[in-house]
Amino acid sequence: MEKVILGESSVSSNSSSFTSATTITETGHTFIPKRYVLPPSQRPDGTLDLCPYTFLPIVDLSLLRPQIIEQVLLACKDLGFFKVVNHGIPQSVMKDALDVASEFFDLPNEEKMNLYSTNVYTPVRYGTSMNQSKDKACFWRDFLKHYSNPISSFIDLWPSNPTSYKKKMGDYAREVQKLHEQLMEVVLESLGLDPNYLHEEIAQGSQVMAINSYPTCPEPDLTLGLPPHTDFGLLTIILQNHLGLQIMDKNEKWHSVPVVEGALMVQLGDQLEVLSNGIYKRIVHRAIVNSEKQRISIASIHSLALEKKIGPAPELVDEKNMLSYREGSFNDFLDHISGEDITQKNYIDKLKINQ
Numbered sequence: 001m002e003k004v005i006l007g008e009s010s011v012s013s014n015s016s017s018f019t020s021a022t023t024i025t026e027t028g029h030t031f032i033p034k035r036y037v038l039p040p041s042q043r044p045d046g047t048l049d050l051c052p053y054t055f056l057p058i059v060d061l062s063l064l065r066p067q068i069i070e071q072v073l074l075a076c077k078d079l080g081f082f083k084v085v086n087h088g089i090p091q092s093v094m095k096d097a098l099d100v101a102s103e104f105f106d107l108p109n110e111e112k113m114n115l116y117s118t119n120v121y122t123p124v125r126y127g128t129s130m131n132q133s134k135d136k137a138c139f140w141r142d143f144l145k146h147y148s149n150p151i152s153s154f155i156d157l158w159p160s161n162p163t164s165y166k167k168k169m170g171d172y173a174r175e176v177q178k179l180h181e182q183l184m185e186v187v188l189e190s191l192g193l194d195p196n197y198l199h200e201e202i203a204q205g206s207q208v209m210a211i212n213s214y215p216t217c218p219e220p221d222l223t224l225g226l227p228p229h230t231d232f233g234l235l236t237i238i239l240q241n242h243l244g245l246q247i248m249d250k251n252e253k254w255h256s257v258p259v260v261e262g263a264l265m266v267q268l269g270d271q272l273e274v275l276s277n278g279i280y281k282r283i284v285h286r287a288i289v290n291s292e293k294q295r296i297s298i299a300s301i302h303s304l305a306l307e308k309k310i311g312p313a314p315e316l317v318d319e320k321n322m323l324s325y326r327e328g329s330f331n332d333f334l335d336h337i338s339g340e341d342i343t344q345k346n347y348i349d350k351l352k353i354n355q
Contacts, residue, residue, distance in 0.1 A: 018116060020128045020142045023109060025215040035138045036223045043222060044246075044288045045254065055255065059266070061182070062086035072183075073190040080268040080283035081247050083260065084183070084237075089175045091262055096164075097172035098241050101296050103162040104144060105213040111161060115144065120338050123147045124157045130226065140289045141225045142213045148173040148300070149207035169209070176237050176264075176300045177207050183235060183266065184302075191276055193313055198275075198304070202234070205304045206330055214244055214287060214295040225287030225295070230346060231269040232333040233303030238265040240297040248284040256288070270333075270348040271303050274325040277312035282348065306330045325351045 024033065057075035059082045061068060075082035104112070115126040124146040129138040147154045151173055159165045184202050185195040214225040225244060238245065245257045245265065257265060273282045289295070304310050311327035328351045336347040 018113070018128065020109065020112075021140045021217075022105060022142050022213065022215050025217070030218050032140070032217065032219045032223055033138075036140060037219075038137055038223055042224070042227070044220070044224060044286075055249075056257065057082040059084045059183075059186075060086050061088070065186075068186055069190050072186050076187065076190065076268060076280040079247070079249065080281045081285075082266050083263045084179075084266050085260075085263050087179050087264060089172070089179060089264070093168075093171050093175055094239055094262075094264075096168040097239065097298055098296050100162055100165050100168040101144075101211045101213070101298060102294070104159060104165060104211070105142060105294075105296075107161060112144075115159065120334050123154055124159075139226055140214060140217050140220075140223050141287065142215070144211040146209055147206065148209045149177050149205065151177075169211075172239075172298070173207065173209055173300070176239075177302075179264070180207070180235055180237060180300070180302045183237075187235070187272070187280075191279060191313070191316065193315060197313065201304050201308060202302075205302060205308070206233070206306055208233075208301045208303075210299040210301060212287070212295075212297045212299065214289045214297075216291055216294055217289040218291060220289045220291050223289065225289045226285075228284050228286045230282040230284055230348070231267060231299075231301050232271060232330060232347060233269040233301045234271045234275070235302050236267040236269055237300045237302070238267065238297060239300075240265070240295065242290075242293050242295040244287050244289065244295040245297065246286050246288055248286075254286075269301070269303070270346070270351075271310050271328075273348065274328065274351060275310055275313055277316040277321055278324045279316060279321075303330045306334070324353055326353060327351075 057071065057079060059068060059071045059075060061084060112126050115124055117125040118127065119125065126144050128142045146158055151170060155166055155170055158169065181203055188197050189195045217223065228248065240259055243256055243259060246254045247257060248254055267283045267285060268280055270282050272280055307329055309327040309329045312323060312325055317323050333347045
């Protein structure tokens with residue numbers, strides 16, 4: 001697997017300048033440092049309402065296959081986002097994952113710093129903001145990211161503290177990888193493709209678990225946990241314990257996504273837009289913060305293997321639907337974000353072919 005650097009020291013040379021959002025919160029500040037204050041045009045609108053249930057598409061995996069495909073088709077064409085229910089992952093497994101994630105972020109700073117890195121190719125890394133070394137403005141978020149598929153290749157590199165981390169997060173990672181493969185079959189079928197299209201590549205693809213902590217923030221109207229962005233992969237499956245995820249509709253209006261017990265949120269990423277030749281669009285999303293509760297989210301980001309390039313499915317290209325994207329890979333995306341501020345330019349813009 002190219003550019004995934006196994007066994008290298010995680011702590012980078014600029015770790016002495018690292019200050020996590022959690023650390024700032026623990027000092028009892030009544031204001032946020034200047035580097036977190038966003039320009040007025042980029043700040044969240046505190047008046048937003050929750051997504052009405054008529055707005056948020058639902059995919060119920062207990063239904064008959066044709067009904068599931070219809071639900072996925074409508075959700076993907078309309079929004080690029082849906083809530084999945086009756087997915088088969090036990091509630092206890094999801095709760096354990098959220099609990100052990102919270103335990104990790106509660107560890108002493110020196111313990112977490114053993115995993116600190118700004119190198120986007122490091123397979124297990126702890127950090128803050130989006131890309132601390134390049135962000136022009138910082139974001140109110142601490143994270144732990146690690147590769148998870150095949151889990152046997154990476155789990156030994158995961159945190160050993162909390163002692164139950166590998167067991168609890170590993171159980172969830174395995175379950176959500178299976179769900180991803182199941183959902184991709186339905187998504188492909190909804191596009192008119194064979195459900196086994198790219199089956200091996202999807203099963204052997206990359207799974208990056210982004211475990212995010214958004215600490216309580218004294219001035220949540222001045223900053224964001226994550227800026228507006230899209231995910232590069234095929235699907236991102238999100239588990240969250242509190243409100244904070246917001247999605248943008250086709251009219252560029254923001255909607256807060258409610259937390260529904262037992263449900264998981266599914267977002268379409270750049271690779272799926274490319275594969276579908278633009279029939280389906282990736283979803284723009286962001287994270288807001290609040291002054292009352294720490295929010296934990298676990299985003300399982302699925303793509304093809306790092307070096308595997310993906311382009312539009314040939315069956316979706318014809319005289320009426322001209323080839324609209326070049327091929328790209330996860331490695332190409334990592335090269336992009338290691339050299340650019342991704343809040344300024346999405347990688348998928350480089351893949352679009354001007355008609």
